[in-house]
Structure formats: structure tokens, C-alpha cells
Amino acid sequence: MLFERTGLSSDKATLLRSQAKGEGLKPEDVFRNPYMLEFLGLEEKAVYTETELEQAIISHLQNFLLEMGSGFCFEARQKRITFDNTHYRIDLVFYHRILKCHVLLDLKIGEFTHADAGQMNVYLNYYNEHEKSEGDNPPVGIILCANKNENLVRYATTGLPQQVFVSKYLINLPSEAELARIIEEEQDKLR
Numbered sequence: 001m002l003f004e005r006t007g008l009s010s011d012k013a014t015l016l017r018s019q020a021k022g023e024g025l026k027p028e029d030v031f032r033n034p035y036m037l038e039f040l041g042l043e044e045k046a047v048y049t050e051t052e053l054e055q056a057i058i059s060h061l062q063n064f065l066l067e068m069g070s071g072f073c074f075e076a077r078q079k080r081i082t083f084d085n086t087h088y089r090i091d092l093v094f095y096h097r098i099l100k101c102h103v104l105l106d107l108k109i110g111e112f113t114h115a116d117a118g119q120m121n122v123y124l125n126y127y128n129e130h131e132k133s134e135g136d137n138p139p140v141g142i143i144l145c146a147n148k149n150e151n152l153v154r155y156a157t158t159g160l161p162q163q164v165f166v167s168k169y170l171i172n173l174p175s176e177a178e179l180a181r182i183i184e185e186e187q188d189k190l191r
Contacts, residue, residue: 124162
């Protein structure tokens with residue numbers, strides 16, 4: 001799976017470095033785009049809910065953790081946080097032992113919206129204040145969505161006090177034509 005991620009990565013050198021010892025790693029070195037979730041067995045054009053996506057991830061947790069990369073430890077599913085008797089739930093919570101921080105994962109079956117960034121920022125602020133232990137680094141958020149507009153992501157996340165990463169997920173490996181397009185784009189970047 002590393003060779004697939006390396007081929008699809010926009011920053012291959014960083015991805016390969018992140019697989020090494022882990023010294024001096026920053027969150028942006030660890031999180032990637034896209035994440036390959038073909039092992040979940042979901043059909044590409046099928047209609048499924050966020051709950052079904054989450055259940056598929058939990059059912060294939062070992063493969064999901066391998067896809068996320070080294071250092072991730074599963075901590076919670078549907079972690080409840082409460083503000084003035086109103087409950088909110090964080091889809092998945094991990095602890096990254098190399099980065100020494102919590103990683104909050106929010107699953108979106110549709111396209112990323114600016115509201116998703118605001119929601120994640122609330123979760124991260126809560127975790128930073130109430131869940132972070134002494135010696136921990138600030139928590140990091142990943143919004144895993146079916147699609148995203150890069151400009152909207154940039155405007156929605158720039159200036160946030162917390163680190164929020166927006167990554168696309170693919171439930172099937174790219175077709176031969178898509179791989180050829182990706183290779184061509186990478187070659188253009190090298191010229």
C-alpha cells in the first residue's frame with residue numbers, strides 16, 4: 001500500500017520520510033491526500049451514510065490504521081462532548097504516538113463545506129482545553145471527505161488557531177486512465 005500512496009502523493013519525498021523513524025515529524029508530514037479506502041468494499045457510486053462509512057472503517061480498523069500510516073492508535077468512536085447540555089459527537093479519535101497528540105477524524109460523505117472546518121475547530125478547541133495531557137502537543141483534525149474544492153479548503157482553514165487537514169478519500173483505486181493523468185501531472189511539476 002505504501003507504493004500506491006507514494007504514487008498518488010503530491011509530495012513523495014515527504015511521504016517517504018514520514019515512513020522512516022519519525023524524528024522531527026510535523027502533522028503536515030504525516031497526513032496525506034488522498035486516502036485509499038478500497039479495502040472497505042464500498043461501491044463507488046453507491047449511496048451510503050456517514051454512519052455506514054464509519055462502521056466499514058471500524059470493521060476494517062487494522063487496514064484503516066495501516067492506510068493512515070505509522071503511529072496511529074485508536075482511542076474512541078463517536079466521542080461525546082457536551083456544551084451546556086447539548087451533545088456533539090466526534091466520529092473517530094486517535095492518538096498519534098510519534099506526534100504526541102490526539103487526532104480527531106470527521107467523516108463526510110459529500111463535498112467539504114466551510115461549516116465542516118468550523119465544526120472541527122470547535123472539537124479541537126475542546127480537546128485542547130479538556131482532553132490534552134501534560135506533554136501532549138495540541139490536537140490535530142482531519143476532515144475526510146468524498147470531494148473538496150482546494151480554494152474553499154484554503155479559505156476555510158487559513159488562520160484557524162488549530163491544525164485542520166482536509167483529505168479526500170477514494171474507495172476504489174484509480175483507473176488506468178486516471179493513473180496516467182496523475183503521472184502526467186507529476187511529470188509536468190518536475191519540468
